[in-house]
Amino acid sequence: MIASVLPTYNRAPLAFERGEGAWLTTTEGARFLDLGAGIAVNALGHAHPALVGALTDQAGKLWHVSNLYEIPHQQRLADKLVEHTFADTVFFTNSGTEAAELAIKMARKYWTAKEEDRVEIVAFEGAFHGRSTGAIAMAGGEKLTRGFGPLMPGFRHLPWGDHDALRAAVTARTAAVIVEPVQGEGGIRPLPDVCLKGLRDLCDETGALMILDEVQCGMGRTGRLFAHEWAGVAPDIMMVAKGIGGGFPLGALLATERAATGMTAGTHGSTYGGNPLACAVGCAVMDIVTDARFLAEVRRKAALFRQKLEGLVAAHPGVFAGVRGLGLMLGLKCVPANTAVVQAGYGEGVLTVPGGDNVVRILPPLTLTEDDIAEGIARLDRAAARLASAA
Numbered sequence: 001m002i003a004s005v006l007p008t009y010n011r012a013p014l015a016f017e018r019g020e021g022a023w024l025t026t027t028e029g030a031r032f033l034d035l036g037a038g039i040a041v042n043a044l045g046h047a048h049p050a051l052v053g054a055l056t057d058q059a060g061k062l063w064h065v066s067n068l069y070e071i072p073h074q075q076r077l078a079d080k081l082v083e084h085t086f087a088d089t090v091f092f093t094n095s096g097t098e099a100a101e102l103a104i105k106m107a108r109k110y111w112t113a114k115e116e117d118r119v120e121i122v123a124f125e126g127a128f129h130g131r132s133t134g135a136i137a138m139a140g141g142e143k144l145t146r147g148f149g150p151l152m153p154g155f156r157h158l159p160w161g162d163h164d165a166l167r168a169a170v171t172a173r174t175a176a177v178i179v180e181p182v183q184g185e186g187g188i189r190p191l192p193d194v195c196l197k198g199l200r201d202l203c204d205e206t207g208a209l210m211i212l213d214e215v216q217c218g219m220g221r222t223g224r225l226f227a228h229e230w231a232g233v234a235p236d237i238m239m240v241a242k243g244i245g246g247g248f249p250l251g252a253l254l255a256t257e258r259a260a261t262g263m264t265a266g267t268h269g270s271t272y273g274g275n276p277l278a279c280a281v282g283c284a285v286m287d288i289v290t291d292a293r294f295l296a297e298v299r300r301k302a303a304l305f306r307q308k309l310e311g312l313v314a315a316h317p318g319v320f321a322g323v324r325g326l327g328l329m330l331g332l333k334c335v336p337a338n339t340a341v342v343q344a345g346y347g348e349g350v351l352t353v354p355g356g357d358n359v360v361r362i363l364p365p366l367t368l369t370e371d372d373i374a375e376g377i378a379r380l381d382r383a384a385a386r387l388a389s390a391a
């Protein structure tokens with residue numbers, strides 16, 4: 001008999017009841033250090049007072065009115081995003097997938113509004129842009145698309161890091177190129193700054209729109225508000241979600257005025273997108289994450305964490321083959337199956353997230369403390385020792 005919850009997830013047998021900062025407590029009272037942050041979502045940890053305050057304040061006033069009316073919190077959040085990024089305009093969604101859908105629509109509409117026949121969107125192997133029919137067609141890859149055809153046409157997939165293939169594929173017929181500055185699901189693969197710069201140049205030469213998916217790597221995770229800032233380039237369109245709601249479902253699509261030209265009244269919409277609850281929380285998250293001192297702290301803690309992870313790798317060559325990533329978006333390349341390493345972590349009270357390329361992802365709350373880092377390393381060290389002795 002099928003489970004009453006559709007069995008599309010491989011869940012660990014852990015149920016959490018409450019959280020504080022980087023720590024979670026199970027229904028049985030066991031404490032876990034959360035180095036996964038709900039897949040890079042709880043950027044400010046669990047039960048952050050500013051977010052609890054913003055949400056409960058708003059919950060007592062107004063939850064939903066629809067986009068038939070003005071929503072002051074939505075306006076405020078859009079203004080903050082515009083102030084702190086390349087963007088001129090923002091559309092709010094409830095998830096990263098919905099932002100991907102709008103990215104596709106916006107890119108297509110940009111060219112049809114110009115009456116130019118440019119529909120192809122170029123994407124990369126190992127990409128992840130969500131699970132809707134459009135997002136899986138865009139990312140490609142057997143794992144996401146198998147059995148769900150016929151897939152939406154209009155996408156081309158290139159190998160990761162093949163500059164010649166990119167130069168050949170992106171032409172004056174290309175509508176857009178989409179890339180994650182740091183691939184998340186693909187296994188924490190940062191795109192080198194020179195590649196992002198080269199991609200910007202190629203888009204400028206050909207007119208193709210540059211779409212960045214910063215759903216996982218954005219909102220301060222890499223130590224800059226958005227990961228592309230490291231390369232000193234700006235996209236035309238950018239997807240944001242995960243961290244922006246700090247745990248409340250919220251996503252956004254940011255765009256320049258030029259890229260958004262086709263998106264006139266009636267061309268897109270969402271019942272819930274940008275609702276008062278989500279945007280009240282989003283504003284609170286933005287106020288904290290845009291603070292230069294906060295981002296400097298993320299960079300400092302990231303350097304410390306990475307250095308300690310290098311030590312961990314050196315101590316357990318039979319378990320770990322290397323560290324990679326940017327800021328607090330870190331990956332441990334594993335020797336045994338990454339799922340076995342995540343499992344061993346559960347035994348030591350530490351949560352990590354498996355990713356592609358046999359990597360264990362470390363995506364902690366950006367607010368974690370130095371003590372949390374030391375504790376995380378100690379727990380991962382015990383988990384690795386447990387695995388090594390079992391091997």
Ligand SMILES: *Cc1c(COP(=O)(O)O)cnc(C)c1O
Binds near residue numbers: 097098180185217241
């Ligand atoms: C999680 C993720 C998405 C999809 O976001 P959802 O909120 O799960 O729909 C898209 N792109 C990237 C890079 C992601 O990590």
